[in-house]
Amino acid sequence: GQNIDQPTEMTATEGAIVQINCTYQTSGFNGLFWYQQHAGEAPTFLSYNVLDGLEEKGRFSSFLSRSKGYSYLLLKELQMKDSASYLCAVRDPSSARQLTFGSGTQLTVLP
Amino acid sequence: DAGVTQSPTHLIKTRGQQVTLRCSPISGHKSVSWYQQVLGQGPQFIFQYYEKEERGRGNFPDRFSARQFPNYSSELNVNALLLGDSALYLCASSITGEREKLFFGSGTQLSVL
Numbered sequence: 001g002q003n004i005d006q007p008t009e010m011t012a013t014e015g016a017i018v019q020i021n022c023t024y025q026t027s028g029f030n031g032l033f034w035y036q037q038h039a040g041e042a043p044t045f046l047s048y049n050v051l052d053g054l055e056e057k058g059r060f061s062s063f064l065s066r067s068k069g070y071s072y073l074l075l076k077e078l079q080m081k082d083s084a085s086y087l088c089a090v091r092d093p094s095s096a097r098q099l100t101f102g103s104g105t106q107l108t109v110l111p
Numbered sequence: 112d113a114g115v116t117q118s119p120t121h122l123i124k125t126r127g128q129q130v131t132l133r134c135s136p137i138s139g140h141k142s143v144s145w146y147q148q149v150l151g152q153g154p155q156f157i158f159q160y161y162e163k164e165e166r167g168r169g170n171f172p173d174r175f176s177a178r179q180f181p182n183y184s185s186e187l188n189v190n191a192l193l194l195g196d197s198a199l200y201l202c203a204s205s206i207t208g209e210r211e212k213l214f215f216g217s218g219t220q221l222s223v224l
Binding site: 031091098 | 115142166169201209216217218
């Protein structure tokens with residue numbers, strides 16, 4: 001099986017930088033995704049990492065260390081609209097077809 | 112282009128009843144996956160279909176079943192509903208279902224009373 005851990009809640013101030021961590025324990029690895037989910041809405045894709053290192057996309061960056069089973073999502077220049085749940089998901093190594101999600105980190109951005 | 116569409120958006124059922132949820136993937140996407148999201152948790156994989164064939168099944172009882180139609184739309188059926196089936200049911204589509212990002216619909220909120 002797979003175990004994915006991420007903090008339940010985080011709070012940050014508008015304009016600041018926040019880092020959301022995700023650790024995973026799996027028997028193999030086949031890629032890690034980050035999704036954003038606003039309350040009552042569909043999860044939307046943010047980033048995908050399969051190799052070690054940093055992937056940057058505008059205000060959002062994602063980092064992966066496969067040897068440490070660790071990833072983080074970095075959000076810069078926080079805006080109020082960034083208040084949402086952030087989901088870390090690992091692609092199942094035995095099947096490339098399903099994602100195993102963490103419980104999500106609820107980020108609240110304060111003015 | 113339309114995204115993944117799901118119907119209905121909300122549904123209230125009582126224990127023991129049966130429910131059918133529907134999903135239309137993004138045009139050109141041939142794979143549909145179903146996930147269950149309990150409040151405060153991440154989505155949990157239920158099924159994946161590609162070209163009308165089941166390609167994956169999560170750890171759910173046989174009360175859960177699904178199918179995919181020739182137009183790639185899909186239905187999720189749940190029989191003998193339990194209170195614990197109350198959740199947001201998400202449908203996701205991708206082109207082939209292999210090593211791709213998923214595009215999610217807004218889900219069907221099922222309440223079992």
